[in-house]
Amino acid sequence: MKAFLKKQWSNILFVILLALLIIPQTRMPIQVFVQRIIAFSPSEKKASERETLQDYNWNLQKLNAEEVNFSESKGKVTIVNFWATWCPPCVAEMPSFQKLYNAYGEKVDFYFVTSEKPKKVEKFMEKNGYTLPIFLQSFEAPKMLESYALPTTYLISKTGEIVIDEEGAADWNSQKMRSLLNSLLSE
Incomplete structure (x- = not known):
């Protein structure tokens, strides 16, 4: 029996991992863990490839039901993240x-x-202790901010340039990102 286990340990481990990925209660934490390991700093678009957002008219609703229009952010450095609680890369x-x-x-x-x-x-x-400003989308986003992938994140400069258009998980608290934000804020 010991010889069998010694020869087959990798196959046994693979079957256990596969079983854990099939069970919904263990699948999500495993996927989130893997996503965090492979998340890198988001990629800044080259200046020549950046598009400028013209349409800021977008009605959103805060969790407390307060209506907000995205146009309030025109002329400001802005981050827009599309996400969901069931999406492992988002989490x-x-x-x-x-x-x-x-x-x-x-x-x-x-x-x-x-x-x-x-x-x-x-x-x-509440469960995760997050204090991020959450908005409920009841109207379509402006065309340049439409996305069919989760998560998708946009970094918009004061002039409306889309500096980052990132799909998938990223490390948003990287030194590279902080330097970019500092640069955009000083413009």
Whole structure:
């Protein structure tokens, strides 16, 4: 029996991992863990490839039901993140976003946009201790901010240039990101 286990340990380990990925209660934490390991700093677009956002007209609703129009952020450095509580890459990048928000929340406008039910989002935020500004999307985003992948994050400069257009999990609290934000804020 010992010889069998010694020869087959990698196959046994693979079957256990596969079983853990099939069970919903263990799948999500494993996927989030892996996403955090592979998340890198987001990529800045080359200046020649940047598009400028013209349409800021976008009605959103805060979790407390207060109506907000995205046009309030025109002329400000802004981060827009489309996410969901059921999305492992979205959940994986939330801790780095929280740290970035803690450092830049007074200087940068943050929009964490979801289409989920408010109660589910509130429960998720409370459980994880997040204080990020959450917005419920009831109207379509401006064309240049439309995305069909979660998570998708946009960094918009004061002049409306889309500096970052990132799909998938990233480390938003990296030194590279902080340097970029400092640069955009000083413009």
